[in-house]
Amino acid sequence: MAPIRDKFTIHSKAIVCQDVELKGDITIGSGTIVHPKATIFAVAGPIVIGSGCIIEESAIIVNRRKEVMRIGDDNLFEIGCRIEAPSIGFFNTFSTRSRVHHTVRISSFCVIGANCVLAPADDDTLSDYTVVYGPSAERRTWTGKGKIQEADLRRKHAEYLREMLPKFNRLRRGDGT
Amino acid sequence: MVSNVLYHCPCLSASSVPPPPHLESSAYSFHPLHTLFFCEECDAVRCNRCVSVEVSGYYCPNCLFEVPSASVRAEKNRCARNCFMCPNCRNTLSVVPSDPPDAGDGRLSAPISTVGEPPFFLYCNHCRWDSSEVGITFEKPTGLAAQLQKLEDYAPESLEFDRLKEHFEPILRASSLSSSSSVAPSISHSHHHSNPITAAASAALARDIPGVAKYTPHARSGRPSGKDRSANKDEMPEYKSRLDINHASTYGSGGGDVDVELMRRLEDVSEIASLEQRWNYSWSTSLETRDLKPLRIPLHSKRSKRCPACTHILIKPEQKAQSVRYKIKLVAANYLPAITVALPHQIEMLGHISAEAAKRSTKAPVDDDKDTRGGLQAGKTYPFHMSLTNPLYDPIQVRLSVQRMHVAAAVSSGEGGTIDKARRPPFAISIPTTPFSVAPFAEAWEYEDDEEMFGLDDDELEARLSGREKEPKPRSKTVGILEKRANVTVVGGEVALGKEARGEVKFNMLVAYTYRSDDPAPSEGHDISPSKKAALETKTFAFYTVVDLGNIIPKEEARIDPYDV
Numbered sequence: 001m002a003p004i005r006d007k008f009t010i011h012s013k014a015i016v017c018q019d020v021e022l023k024g025d026i027t028i029g030s031g032t033i034v035h036p037k038a039t040i041f042a043v044a045g046p047i048v049i050g051s052g053c054i055i056e057e058s059a060i061i062v063n064r065r066k067e068v069m070r071i072g073d074d075n076l077f078e079i080g081c082r083i084e085a086p087s088i089g090f091f092n093t094f095s096t097r098s099r100v101h102h103t104v105r106i107s108s109f110c111v112i113g114a115n116c117v118l119a120p121a122d123d124d125t126l127s128d129y130t131v132v133y134g135p136s137a138e139r140r141t142w143t144g145k146g147k148i149q150e151a152d153l154r155r156k157h158a159e160y161l162r163e164m165l166p167k168f169n170r171l172r173r174g175d176g177t
Numbered sequence: 178m179v180s181n182v183l184y185h186c187p188c189l190s191a192s193s194v195p196p197p198p199h200l201e202s203s204a205y206s207f208h209p210l211h212t213l214f215f216c217e218e219c220d221a222v223r224c225n226r227c228v229s230v231e232v233s234g235y236y237c238p239n240c241l242f243e244v245p246s247a248s249v250r251a252e253k254n255r256c257a258r259n260c261f262m263c264p265n266c267r268n269t270l271s272v273v274p275s276d277p278p279d280a281g282d283g284r285l286s287a288p289i290s291t292v293g294e295p296p297f298f299l300y301c302n303h304c305r306w307d308s309s310e311v312g313i314t315f316e317k318p319t320g321l322a323a324q325l326q327k328l329e330d331y332a333p334e335s336l337e338f339d340r341l342k343e344h345f346e347p348i349l350r351a352s353s354l355s356s357s358s359s360v361a362p363s364i365s366h367s368h369h370h371s372n373p374i375t376a377a378a379s380a381a382l383a384r385d386i387p388g389v390a391k392y393t394p395h396a397r398s399g400r401p402s403g404k405d406r407s408a409n410k411d412e413m414p415e416y417k418s419r420l421d422i423n424h425a426s427t428y429g430s431g432g433g434d435v436d437v438e439l440m441r442r443l444e445d446v447s448e449i450a451s452l453e454q455r456w457n458y459s460w461s462t463s464l465e466t467r468d469l470k471p472l473r474i475p476l477h478s479k480r481s482k483r484c485p486a487c488t489h490i491l492i493k494p495e496q497k498a499q500s501v502r503y504k505i506k507l508v509a510a511n512y513l514p515a516i517t518v519a520l521p522h523q524i525e526m527l528g529h530i531s532a533e534a535a536k537r538s539t540k541a542p543v544d545d546d547k548d549t550r551g552g553l554q555a556g557k558t559y560p561f562h563m564s565l566t567n568p569l570y571d572p573i574q575v576r577l578s579v580q581r582m583h584v585a586a587a588v589s590s591g592e593g594g595t596i597d598k599a600r601r602p603p604f605a606i607s608i609p610t611t612p613f614s615v616a617p618f619a620e621a622w623e624y625e626d627d628e629e630m631f632g633l634d635d636d637e638l639e640a641r642l643s644g645r646e647k648e649p650k651p652r653s654k655t656v657g658i659l660e661k662r663a664n665v666t667v668v669g670g671e672v673a674l675g676k677e678a679r680g681e682v683k684f685n686m687l688v689a690y691t692y693r694s695d696d697p698a699p700s701e702g703h704d705i706s707p708s709k710k711a712a713l714e715t716k717t718f719a720f721y722t723v724v725d726l727g728n729i730i731p732k733e734e735a736r737i738d739p740y741d742v
Contacts, residue, residue, distance in 0.1 A: 131305045133266060142305040148276040
C-alpha cells in the first residue's frame, strides 16, 4: 500500500484541536470545529469538509475509496459515529454511535438516529429530509418543520464552541504536523 | 450452559420438599436468589408468584409527577399535564413553536424570540414526527391536555358510547327497581352526568334503602311488582346508533369495505400502523399510519408486595416517583446465604480459550474441542466448587444434603428412551455433609486474613490460566471444605457421571443453617423479634435449592455432533 501522504488544508477560521488524528489529504472549511479525539482518515482518497461542521469526540470519518469524499456545510457528527459515506450534503445530523456505510450517499437535512446502522448491501441514496431512527433503522421523511430553529441552534452551537474550545484545548494550526 | 443454583419457594404448598428437578414442572418452583423475598414473621421464603401485590402509587414516567389515586380514574390512567407520546416511535413529544418566516436561504430576517411563535405543535425529537401532520396545533404552549380534551370528547367513539349509556340507563334503573333487594349499580343515573363525581353522588341517592320509598323522577307506567318484572325487562326500546355501522369502519378498524379498499390501494407497508403503534389506544383506531394521533402518556404504578400468609409488607417503595429506593425491603438475599457453583475444569478451559484467542486474533475458535473439554462428558468424574456467602452479621453453621431422587419408576417420554432420557441414576453426587461454618458479614477492612488468601488466589489463577492442562493444585481431597475467606466458604463436591448418562445434571440440595444471635444488633431490614434478643438462642432455617451443573455430552456423540448440548 502506498504510504499515505499527509496534506492538511485547514482554513484559518476552522478550529481543529491538537489531539485529532488526521491522515491523508484533508481539507477543512471555514468555521468547522473538530473536537479533540476525533479521527479523520483519508486513507485511499481525499476528504473535503465544508464550513460550519461540528465533529465531536470519537467520531471517525474514513475514506477508503479513491474518489473524493465530500462533506457539505453545517453537518453535525456526534460522539462515536463512524461515517464512510462518499458524499454528504448539508445540515445533516449523525447522532451518537451511528454508522454509515460507504454505499450510502446522503443528501441534505437528514438525521441518522442514535446507534443506527445504515449499511445497505447496494448503493443507496438518502433523499432530503430523511430521518432514520429506531433499532431497526426505520426511515421516514421529515416535513422540515422546525428546520430554521434547528439551523439557528446549530449556528449558535458552533459559535459557542468557537469561543470555548480554544480556551481549554490546544489547537492545531496551519498545515502539516 | 453456565452452572447455577436456584432456590426453591414452596409457594404456600403443604410440603416443602420440591419436586425432583428432572420433571418439567419443577422449573416453576425454582428462582434465582435476587428475585426472592423473605418474610420474617412466617420465617419463610416468598417468591413473586405467591406474594400479593398492591399498588402503592401512580406516577407519570415522563414528568415524574405523582398522581393521587382519585385523579387517576378521572384522567383515565393518563398524565394530565402536557406529556404526550409520539404515535410513531412512542417517545415523548415536546411542545415546539413554529418556525419564524423564512426570508431566504439560511439567512434569518429577525432573531428568533425565545418564547417562539404560535402556532405551537407537538414534536418528536427522535423520529421527527410532528402533530401538524394530523392537524393538531395549539395557540398556547401550556394547558395542552385541556385543549386536547375537547377533541377527545367529540370523537365519534366517545359520543357513541355516551349514547349507548343514555339508552341503557332507564332500562337498568327499571331492572334495579324491580329486584327486591338490590344493591343498585352505580349506573342508575337520572340523566347523563359528564362529571363522574356527580354521577357517583346521584347513584348514591338512587340507591335502594330498605324501608324508604324509592324516589323516581319519572312516572313509570308499569310500576314494578313481582309479576311485571319480566314484562318490564322485555320492553326494551330498540337502540338506534348515531352512525351507520357501515360507515363506522372509516373511524376505526371495524373491518368492512373501507378497510378492504385501503388494503387494495396500499403502496407501501409502512402506511399501515404497526401493532405496537396501535394497541395503546382505548378504541380501535384506523389502520393507517397517518391517522395516528398523539396519546397522553399512560401512567405507571409503584407496587408494594405483601406476604400472602401474614400480610406483612415485604417490599414498600418510597413515595417519591424519582426515588428508586425502598422504605421496607425484606429480600431473601439479606437472610439466605448466596450459593454459586462453578466447575473448575470449565474455568480452566475458558482461561485457555481466552489465552489462545489473544494469540491468534482472526482464527475462529475450535468449537468442538471447547465443548468436549469444557462440558461434562459421560463416564467421567468432575469436581465442582460451591461457594456460600453469608449475609448475616452472625456466623452460621451450614449443613448440606442432597435430596434423594425417587427415579426408580421413572418412565421415558415414550420415544424408546434414547433421546433425552432424564439422567436419573446416571450420576452420583458427593458433597461434604458435615456442618461447616461461614464467617459473618463485616466490612472489608475487618477481615484480617485477607492478604494471605488473595495472594494464594493470584498464584492459583496464574497456574490455571497459563500453561498446559495440569493438576491445578495438588489437593488431598476434592470433596470437603476448600477454603474460607471473608464471609465466603468454598466447599468442593464431586459428580460422577455414568457411561450412559444424558441430559442435564441437576440435583436438589437441602441447605440447613443455624445461626446464633448473641448480640442483639439488628441486620439490615430486620424487625427485632423477641427470640433473637435472647442470648445464645440458635435458630435453624432450611431451604431447598437446585444445583444445575450443565448438560452432559453423551459419550458416543461427542465427536459427531458437538452441538447436541
